[in-house]
Amino acid sequence: MEPFVFFGGKGGVGKTTVSCAYARKCADAGVDTLVVSTDPAHSVSDVFDQQFGDSPEPVEGIDGLHALEIDPDEEVTAHLDDIRNRLSDQVSASMVNEINKQLEMAHQTPGAYESALFDRFVEVMRGSDPYDRVVFDTAPTGSTLRLLGLPEFLEDWVDRLMYKRRQSIDLFEKAAIGNNEPRRVMDGDPVLERLQERKEFFEFAGGALREDAAFFLVLNPDQLSVNETARAVDDMNAEGLGVSGLIANKLTPAPDDDENGRGARYLRDRIETETDRLDQVRASLDPPLLAEIETRTEEIRGDLLADVAAELDVDVDPETPSFV
């Protein structure tokens, strides 16, 4: 199994439960594991009944398991402050105000939050050395797909910006005839350097996602969830990120055979529907259905997590990263 494992799916299908259970399964097998929540509505803290922050903390009671919840707001502020500091070092006081306006505008756009989330998420992958496995509990399908598609998109964009910058510097150099000093110089241009750094960052993210990551989709045995999963599988394929497997969660338990009350009849009907939906999944979707987890009567925490972990037929052996 790849070092980075992602669990995605529609809202409320149990991504957090499944990713925590899988993380626990890895940790129990002696694999040093970090579970990371990228969903702004964090619930990893709730599963382990312990508050996690933006840096990895050991999970109490489980050896070899750490957890962290990415906080994009903190990252946006840190990013803004960092640029502000460099701004006051480099830029004359009269221009600082002017440029500050631009700076604040860039940090208030809706995209800023997404970018900060992406930055932190790539930072976590970059700093994953102490762990053999990093499990990502992602946000619901739509936003995660956007997040995973970002590296390629942003790389293109930065490429175009660098091309434009090079063109204008080239002309400035050509315009400086005789002993004239060119207004901009290609060698050591700080703008190109910055853009290059960013380009490498996006390249790393894209490479890590393509080479060293496995994606699993969690679904519930109902039509909406099955349809959404089918779309997600297609979208992921289009991004070049294949889905390794599907996990069905919240299956209805069967009643005993001798029961015939209203409750038992309800359960049998429900099971019939669910069996049909799961047959659809097996027949029409490419990725294999790796686990069928029954619904529990209470929230999955503590010992129940170990039970669910046992039902997850997903490989845990760590693999040496090929890209990172």
Add this chain to the structure above:
Amino acid sequence: MDLSERIDAFLDALDEWLRGLYHGMISHPAYEKIEKEAEDLEDAFLLACFPDAFGIPSPVSYYTAEILPYIEDEFKAWERRLWDRNTMLERKGQQYHF
């Protein structure tokens, strides 16, 4: 002043005049033109980096904000050119010397 010195002085003056003419008629307009083209490209670069300044949202402005500390001169010149520029035709027209 003997003849050879007068000839040298004449040649020097001629050389200066020819240089001046060449600079004024050929090289200066040429480099001015190139520089203006470079400025136009730089404007396009800045617009691509900071379209928010014109109310156009950009997915990369979070990242391009990182280069703000290094483009003080460009930023100033960009703003000035935006104020001064009336029409694109005028700007491009200035770059032709008939």
